[in-house]
Amino acid sequence: MNKNAISRRTFIRNTSLMAAGTIAGALASKTPALTIAEVERIVKNGRINQSVSRWCYGKFSLDDLCTIAKKMGMTAIDLLGPNDFPTLKKHGMVCSMISTHSLTKGLNRKENHEECLARIRSAIDAAAENGFPNVITFPGNRAGMPDNVGIENSVAALKQIAGHAEQKKVTICIEYLNSKVDHHDYMFDNIKWGVEVCKKVGSERVKILYDIYHAQIMEGDIIRTIRNNKNYIGHYHTGGNPGRNEIDDTQEIYYPAIMKAIAETGFKGYVAHEFVPKRDPLESLAYAVRICDV
Numbered sequence: 169m170n171k172n173a174i175s176r177r178t179f180i181r182n183t184s185l186m187a188a189g190t191i192a193g194a195l196a197s198k199t200p201a202l203t204i205a206e207v208e209r210i211v212k213n214g215r216i217n218q219s220v221s222r223w224c225y226g227k228f229s230l231d232d233l234c235t236i237a238k239k240m241g242m243t244a245i246d247l248l249g250p251n252d253f254p255t256l257k258k259h260g261m262v263c264s265m266i267s268t269h270s271l272t273k274g275l276n277r278k279e280n281h282e283e284c285l286a287r288i289r290s291a292i293d294a295a296a297e298n299g300f301p302n303v304i305t306f307p308g309n310r311a312g313m314p315d316n317v318g319i320e321n322s323v324a325a326l327k328q329i330a331g332h333a334e335q336k337k338v339t340i341c342i343e344y345l346n347s348k349v350d351h352h353d354y355m356f357d358n359i360k361w362g363v364e365v366c367k368k369v370g371s372e373r374v375k376i377l378y379d380i381y382h383a384q385i386m387e388g389d390i391i392r393t394i395r396n397n398k399n400y401i402g403h404y405h406t407g408g409n410p411g412r413n414e415i416d417d418t419q420e421i422y423y424p425a426i427m428k429a430i431a432e433t434g435f436k437g438y439v440a441h442e443f444v445p446k447r448d449p450l451e452s453l454a455y456a457v458r459i460c461d462v
């Protein structure tokens with residue numbers, strides 16, 4: 169290789185943050201895609217436990233994604249089910265968030281409680297059996313329901329399962345999503361709603377999945393929100409806005425500062441990358457892991 173050319177390994181490990189963001193697109197268009205064999209360890213500081221969401225990387229088999237994540241220095245894959253656990257175990261990886269029930273038909277309606285709670289209970293049992301930390305849940309859509317009624321119904325459901333989660337040492341995470349762009353009519357679209365549910369349930373095993381992409385769309389003020397609500401947040405997702413793509417300088421969220429704020433709260437859970445790459449997915453993921461390793 170020409171000594172003046174920028175190698176991918178140099179790009180991943182040594183390029184400054186500003187330069188990396190600027191040249192990422194050019195590299196992706198002018199050079200062959202990064203291969204799994206070329207991936208090297210990126211995580212050095214390790215104050216943020218990083219994970220990656222499976223659905224964003226459908227190009228790769230779960231087996232390959234585990235290999236990629238482990239080589240980069242990540243320890244977990246996000247949003248999987250029990251059928252995926254043997255592959256994780258083979259690689260010594262963790263499922264940082266287990267999938268459960270429907271996103272739109274959730275805990276805010278009593279008629280959904282039986283099915284949702286059965287799925288949450290099953291996921292809690294699977295998490296405990298395998299030593300995994302979290303399961304996901306959703307309140308569902310409003311469909312004309314007032315927020316206070318949704319809170320009341322969700323709290324009633326979560327109180328039925330919180331004791332089981334406490335016994336199994338597994339955390340139930342309620343996901344914050346935007347209702348403006350991606351999930352129209354979704355109920356938990358502001359931090360106040362989720363905090364109120366957590367307070368009323370009153371369990372250390374019921375917390376918020378704070379998706380930074382969704383929160384930026386709905387309310388912004390990310391760092392202050394994290395600091396003020398650190399006791400109620402059990403998991404994080406990343407994503408660039410606008411577009412839910414790369415978390416680089418093509419979008420409006422500055423992730424290094426956000427990761428420093430998360431680390432300063434003493435957070436010991438997982439931050440899972442949940443963005444859909446527009447360029448070479450390995451280069452994009454490598455860049456994201458590096459800027460979040462604060």
